[in-house]
Amino acid sequence: MLATRRATLLATATATAGAALFVGGVLTAGTAHAAAGCQVNYSVDGQWSGGFTSNITITNLGDPVSSWNLRWSYSAGQQVSSAWNATVTQNGSQVTATNLSYNGNIGTGGTASFGFNGTWNNSSNPAPNSFTLNGVACTGGTAPTTAPPTTVPPTTPPPTGGPPQTGLVGWATQNGGTTGGGNASTTTVTSSSALSSALGSSSASVIRVSGNISCSGMLSVKSNKTILGNSGATITGCGFNISNENNVIIRNLTFRNWGDDAINVQESAKNIWIDHNTFDHGYDGAVDIKRGSDFITVSWNRVMNHNKSMLLGHSDGNASQDVGHLRVTYHHNWFDATTQRHPRVRFGNPVHVYNNYYYKNSGYGVASTMNAGVLVEGNYFDGVSDPFHRGEGSSGAGSLVARNNHFVGSGSGQAGGSVNSIPYSYTLDAASSVKSIVTGGAGAGRINP
Structure with a gap:
């Protein structure tokens, strides 16, 4: 199903997110590396009673592709309810995400990202343990997360304190x-x-x-x-x-x-x-x-x-x-x-x-x-x-x-x-x-x- 609206978290929700890293001048969420062919970063960025938000980034390590589908299976009855930047369908435990018209091309080393909301049974929400991209296994695993949002600051963080900056900054x-x-x-x-x-x-x-x-x-x-x-x-x-x-x-x-x-x-x-x-x-x-x-x-x-x-x-x-x-x-x-x-x-x-x-x-x-x-x-x-x-x-x-x-x-x-x-x-x-x-x-x- 293709869905276009992100569900808003309630004030009483308990949000979860991947541990973040600062690597090569870019602030990132924690990643999971796959073997040659493809790499998948799966993160649970928000989780509340009965629901969660996940985001997935695919990195193509093989030849360029002009269209893609990513497949995975859930082990604890999770169900995808809405999605953005991909068409996502589910048959039983198996989920298939397919590119939209504007994001099908992924060059070698290129990425594509999409996200979705889902439901879970409140006892466990384990991450998928395998993905395939256009039928090729991404075998490096995933890095599911349940910790509160964190970010490691850059190597040289900005100084804090002192008088407020009222001149031109930024x-x-x-x-x-x-x-x-x-x-x-x-x-x-x-x-x-x-x-x-x-x-x-x-x-x-x-x-x-x-x-x-x-x-x-x-x-x-x-x-x-x-x-x-x-x-x-x-x-x-x-x-x-x-x-x-x-x-x-x-x-x-x-x-x-x-x-x-x-x-x-x-x-x-x-x-x-x-x-x-x-x-x-x-x-x-x-x-x-x-x-x-x-x-x-x-x-x-x-x-x-x-x-x-x-x-x-x-x-x-x-x-x-x-x-x-x-x-x-x-x-x-x-x-x-x-x-x-x-x-x-x-x-x-x-x-x-x-x-x-x-x-x-x-x-x-x-x-x-x-x-x-x-x-x-x-x-x-x-x-x-x-x-x-x-x-x-x-x-x-x-x-x-x-x-x-x-x-x-x-x-x-x-x-x-x-x-x-x-x-x-x-x-x-x-x-x-x-x-x-x-x-x-x-x-x-x-x-x-």
Whole structure:
């Protein structure tokens, strides 16, 4: 049966995951090695009363294949109930997973991954002890896991403690860095027409926003702009669109009641820094990043009274533009009783989500989908029943590595798979201190730009 939705773990569920390793610059879940021909990594990444979530990665060690089926048998009556990134059928104890149209080709040394939900009888949930790929035995065995999610940190972990980092950190420091308008002349705007004209100028500039500007639609932002809010500066009714533009900084603004997105970054925009803003009650995304955009940092923002906070990657069908891009850092943001997308990620790897404060998010915290790789570390989850998971809606699972997070009245989350290493330096605040640090510093009005 082909199924497209991942079952959400309840707050009372006991999650389980494979032991994770850091190998060759990649954070991974524990693997099981097979003999020549194929290698299979089978992991139980979540387990609760009557149900479990598993993920499988196939590595082809033989000649390239253009289609595949993987077979195994369960020994304790487990039944597959739904799946993603494969068509999975079961006849008695035997399970067959077959590729979908987009993931049938596996070159020599290449991989294919899929996942599924299943049921078990609560007495035992042993892993399969043999697999065949297109009829060839993968004889190295498996590495089933029942321990809580763990991750061994990189050889040189980031330093912890010290004052919070309020300058530019993360992906926006890469690719030559992000300077916005730099030392260009400053223009102060107090009306929607003046704001639109300044944002749309082809010249590098520093734009200071003063007072409450009411507007509608999306205002286009050109390259090499620094947009700073003076004390109390508010954008009401409209949003900013950064499309195929580069080197933009947006700081210290309050966005309220926007009619589309508050900030939309798209069409291969690069080197964007969105910092110390407040987003209050809008229609669609507070900060949406999509269509091949890259090298972006979203930091010290507060999102409140809102549903869809931060989307990364707009559709499952946009892999050709998005794979290898959508590299974003989210740090020290305050997701204040918002619902979902904190962020919801497609394709980007690595996406770095660290030292954010999650407070009573009624939907979920972080979702990794469509083969994305998300590192979730040092965050504070406060009253969040579903802190993070893999797969969302009809989107297949991505990888998610979780480490050093702090949970208060929250679920344990779902992690698994591998994530590329982080290329930049950063200071990781102790997760238990993140609540006080972030609530004391996130949002507009907390800096003097």
